[in-house]
Amino acid sequence: MKLALIGYGKMGHMIAQAARLRTHDIVCTVDLFAQDASCITSDTSEMVRAVRESGAEGIIEFSHPASVFANISALIPTGIPLVVGTTGWLDRLPEIAAQVELNKSALLHASNFSVGVNLFYRMVSEAARLMASFEEYDVALFESHHNQKADSPSGTGLDIAKRILAQIPRKTKLVTDSFERKPESDELHLASVRVGSVPGTHTVWFDSSADTIELTHTARNREAFAIGAVRAIEWLCQPLDSGHVKNGIYTMDDVFDSL
Ligand SMILES: NC(=O)c1ccc[n+]([C@@H]2O[C@H](COP(=O)([O-])OP(=O)(O)OC[C@H]3O[C@@H](n4cnc5c(N)ncnc54)[C@H](O)[C@@H]3O)[C@@H](O)[C@H]2O)c1
Numbered sequence: 362m363k364l365a366l367i368g369y370g371k372m373g374h375m376i377a378q379a380a381r382l383r384t385h386d387i388v389c390t391v392d393l394f395a396q397d398a399s400c401i402t403s404d405t406s407e408m409v410r411a412v413r414e415s416g417a418e419g420i421i422e423f424s425h426p427a428s429v430f431a432n433i434s435a436l437i438p439t440g441i442p443l444v445v446g447t448t449g450w451l452d453r454l455p456e457i458a459a460q461v462e463l464n465k466s467a468l469l470h471a472s473n474f475s476v477g478v479n480l481f482y483r484m485v486s487e488a489a490r491l492m493a494s495f496e497e498y499d500v501a502l503f504e505s506h507h508n509q510k511a512d513s514p515s516g517t518g519l520d521i522a523k524r525i526l527a528q529i530p531r532k533t534k535l536v537t538d539s540f541e542r543k544p545e546s547d548e549l550h551l552a553s554v555r556v557g558s559v560p561g562t563h564t565v566w567f568d569s570s571a572d573t574i575e576l577t578h579t580a581r582n583r584e585a586f587a588i589g590a591v592r593a594i595e596w597l598c599q600p601l602d603s604g605h606v607k608n609g610i611y612t613m614d615d616v617f618d619s620l
Pocket residue numbers: 367368369370371372373391392393394395402403423424425426428429432445446447448471472473474475510511583586
């Protein structure tokens with residue numbers, strides 16, 4: 362498959378490597394600064410022109426939380442299936458969903474493309490479902506990432522929190538700031554730390570007066586994100602069983618459900 366990469370930083374380079382190993386061609390790389398990108402620009406029209414001229418059949422976007430909304434808004438009208446890994450924009454998902462529907466295009470987004478994290482999501486959901494009937498257990502979340510990460514809390518942390526809130530009715534509100542007071546019993550605390558080179562660690566605590574149950578996912582490197590993003594674009598470009606092309610908004614849950 363011919364692929365275009367928007368954002369040619371650490372993830373962009375790893376995705377290029379993972380895609381070539383799976384016999385795809387990288388026909389276009391767009392970045393603000395990267396000297397080895399095929400198109401260096403901050404102009405979204407120029408980005409779209411480069412993507413169209415490259416003949417790309419799929420696009421993968423890993424840029425920056427400040428750029429992602431403008432980038433994907435400009436790319437959706439091309440109708441080329443688009444995978445988005447950049448985090449920090451999901452509050453604007455309804456606007457993007459409307460553009461995707463209008464253009465009958467396909468967009469898959471995930472705060473975390475690693476197979477392990479997507480399995481972890483399912484384990485946390487199941488653990489939270491079990492814990493829902495045991496009121497003596499409180500629950501909280503902790504995430505740590507490298508000190509170059511632009512957004513906080515992590516999109517993965519927010520995804521985990523959403524799954525816990527969906528399963529445990531006694532938790533109704535997410536709190537991501539530090540507490541200046543005692544937490545209310547219906548508040549779910551998600552704490553973030555930024556330090557050094559940590560690729561990403563997420564821990565869920567279920568805590569009672571008698572014991573603690575801790576579930577942790579630790580990313581060892583970024584390879585899993587890159588492979589997952591390539592698998593996601595392969596999945597998005599595959600037609601449905603009916604033979605029709607996919608259109609609409611998808612997540613890694615859809616990829617997993619089809620496995
Ligand atoms: N979903 C996942 O699985 C996952 C995994 C890792 C990282 N991420 C996210 O991906 C994003 C990129 O991560 P990274 O580690 O590669 O960062 P990075 O800083 O190494 O690279 C980002 C690149 O995007 C470029 N860029 C910024 N604005 C741009 C624009 N308007 N057009 C084109 N290029 C632009 C920058 O110049 C830079 O080279 C971050 O938001 C990060 O949180 C997501």
